[in-house]
Amino acid sequence: MDTxxxxxxxxxxxxxxxxxxxxxxxSVDGSLADLLDAVPxxxxxxxxxxxxARRLGADPADPAALGVIGREARPAxxxxxxxATVQANDPRRLAPVVPVLAALSAASARxxxxxxxxxxxxxxxxxxxxxxxxxxxxxxxxxxxxxxxSDDRTGxxxxxxxxxTAVAGPAVHLVADVTGTPPAPAAGPIRxxxxxxxxxxxxxxxxxxAFERLVEAVPPEAxxxxxxxxxxLQATLVEPPVRIRGSVPDDLDRALDALPEDCKxxxxxxxxxxxxxxxxxxxxxxxxxxxxVRWVALERTGILAGVAATLPDDVDPADPHAFATLSLDGRxxxxxxxxxxxxxxxx
Numbered sequence: 001m002d003t004x005x006x007x008x009x010x011x012x013x014x015x016x017x018x019x020x021x022x023x024x025x026x027s028v029d030g031s032l033a034d035l036l037d038a039v040p041x042x043x044x045x046x047x048x049x050x051x052x053a054r055r056l057g058a059d060p061a062d063p064a065a066l067g068v069i070g071r072e073a074r075p076a077x078x079x080x081x082x083x084a085t086v087q088a089n090d091p092r093r094l095a096p097v098v099p100v101l102a103a104l105s106a107a108s109a110r111x112x113x114x115x116x117x118x119x120x121x122x123x124x125x126x127x128x129x130x131x132x133x134x135x136x137x138x139x140x141x142x143x144x145x146x147x148x149x150s151d152d153r154t155g156x157x158x159x160x161x162x163x164x165t166a167v168a169g170p171a172v173h174l175v176a177d178v179t180g181t182p183p184a185p186a187a188g189p190i191r192x193x194x195x196x197x198x199x200x201x202x203x204x205x206x207x208x209x210a211f212e213r214l215v216e217a218v219p220p221e222a223x224x225x226x227x228x229x230x231x232x233l234q235a236t237l238v239e240p241p242v243r244i245r246g247s248v249p250d251d252l253d254r255a256l257d258a259l260p261e262d263c264k265x266x267x268x269x270x271x272x273x274x275x276x277x278x279x280x281x282x283x284x285x286x287x288x289x290x291x292x293v294r295w296v297a298l299e300r301t302g303i304l305a306g307v308a309a310t311l312p313d314d315v316d317p318a319d320p321h322a323f324a325t326l327s328l329d330g331r332x333x334x335x336x337x338x339x340x341x342x343x344x345x346x347x
Contacts, residue, residue, distance in 0.1 A: 003033040003044065010046045013320055013338075018219030023063040024050060032070040035078060042275045043081045051217035052080045060220050089120040089214075090225070091232035093270040093298050095176040095340040096326040097124075098132045098164050100296050100333065102186035104266060111193030113263030114241075115255050117248055118272030119197030121205040121214055121233065122241040125268075128190040129171040129235040132163040134178045161185060170235040172228060180334065180345035193263040195241035198255040202243040205236045248276060249283040256293065269297045271324070271338075273304065285330060294329060298340060301325045307332050312346060 001009070011025035025046055028036070036044045050060070056073055058065040069077055105112055116125040136159045164186040166172075203210050211233055215226050244255050259265050267288060273281050281304060288295045301317040302308050307325055308317075310332040315322050321342050322335040336343045 003036050004028055004030075006044075007033075007046060014219070018221045020060040020063075020221065021046070021050060021219045024053075024060065024066045027063055027066050029067065032067060035070055035074060036081075039078060039081050040277075042277060043084070045274070047217045048084055049081065052077065052084050054216055056080065089118065089123050089270065090339055091123045091130075091172055091228060092174060092225075092339040092341055093324075094124055094127050094130050094172075095132060095174045096298055096324075096334055096336050096343050097268065097270065097296055097340070098127050098130050098174075098190070099183045099186065100326070100328055101127045101190050101266065101268075102164050103183060104264070104294060104296075105190045105192075106187060108191075108264045110262060110264045111191040113194040113196070113259035113265045114192055115196045115198060115259060115265065115267045116241060117198050117252075117255075117267060117269045118275070119199050119202065119241060119243075121203035121210055122195065122197045122236045122243075123214070123229060123232040124270050125195045125197055125241045126172075126232070126235045126239070127268075128192050129166045129169065129238070130164060131166040131171055131173045133173070133175045134161045134163050134182055135159070135175055136161070136178055165189060169238055170231070172231045172235055176336075176340060177342045178345060179343075181347045182343075182345040194260050195239060196244060196255050196258050197241035198244050198246055198248070198251060200245065200247045202245055204243065205233055205240050248272075249280050249287055252284060252287055253291075256291065264294070266294045266296060269295070269299060271299065273297070273299045278303075289330075295327075297327045298324050298336070299327075301335060304330070306330045311335070 007025040007028040011022040015022040053066055053069045054060065056069055056076060058069045101112065114125060116122060119125055162185060167189045203213055211230060214229055218225055242258060244258060246254060256265055276284065285304065285306065301322055301324060307327045307330055311325065315335055321337050321344065323338045324336050325332050326334040326336060332346065334343050334345045
């Protein structure tokens with residue numbers, strides 16, 4: 001798939017959520033595609049291009065604005081793309097992750113020491129401050145007496161299961177539509193004793209401009225998403241992670257060594273490794289194995305060859321509901337849409 005095809009596929013995927021971003025993606029012509037092909041592969045993500053374009057003054061309400069920036073500010077756009085990172089780290093991606101971290105916490109005598117790789121401001125560094133509900137759709141399960149909410153066409157009802165209850169204080173509420181065989185609800189909250197955020201350009205969540213930095217990659221129509229991010233930022237401020245400037249795999253050991261010895265180290269990656277070149281991803285995975293560190297990942301389906309080899313045969317990476325794969329220590333546990341709002345759990 002070449003660059004223009006990739007952006008058209010992105011447009012089809014995001015059209016229902018953001019017509020403005022879909023229009024921008026479809027406006028990528030030969031000239032803009034050539035510009036993207038000239039930057040490193042990890043810098044060609046639509047969200048990254050759009051965030052940089054907005055930073056340079058492009059208005060998403062104008063379908064032609066992206067092309068104008070590409071023509072009139074080409075050197076600035078290339079320079080910004082080369083060094084920029086997507087800083088959102090959407091907290092919705094915690095929905096598939098929370099049950100796995102809850103199980104690790106329950107099985108450990110020590111609290112978890114969480115290393116959030118590609119953390120930005122740490123919006124995904126607070127899984128203990130997530131109240132998570134699983135919602136089973138009537139079409140995905142047989143009738144069940146423990147239900148709430150009805151399907152107007154059939155009279156059948158959704159079943160909502162509380163999977164995790166946040167610790168007291170600021171928190172976020174996430175709801176994921178699920179199919180398959182989900183894990184059991186958590187018996188108690190996730191216990192976290194320390195948090196470290198590793199990022200090439202970490203954001204101090206207490207900084208006045210932090211929220212604006214975080215939402216610059218979010219489609220302008222996604223007001224519910226920005227509201228959730230604001231809630232997540234408030235939750236992060238309760239216990240901000242220790243911020244370390246660096247990247248993986250080069251700075252992995254330094255970040256792990258910053259975790260206290262009385263914690264059980266767990267590494268979390270959520271939509272991060274697509275920005276790491278392929279050889280670096282493998283070095284990262286190999287080093288975690290060498291150190292015996294647990295690793296929870298929600299990453300694009302197919303970019304981790306070892307994880308992809310453990311997927312069921314009927315998983316299609318082109319399916320938008322299988323865009324990301326949830327894995328533990330390199331073994332696939334589920335697939336989801338890009339933001340973890342629809343999850344298919346494997347047995």
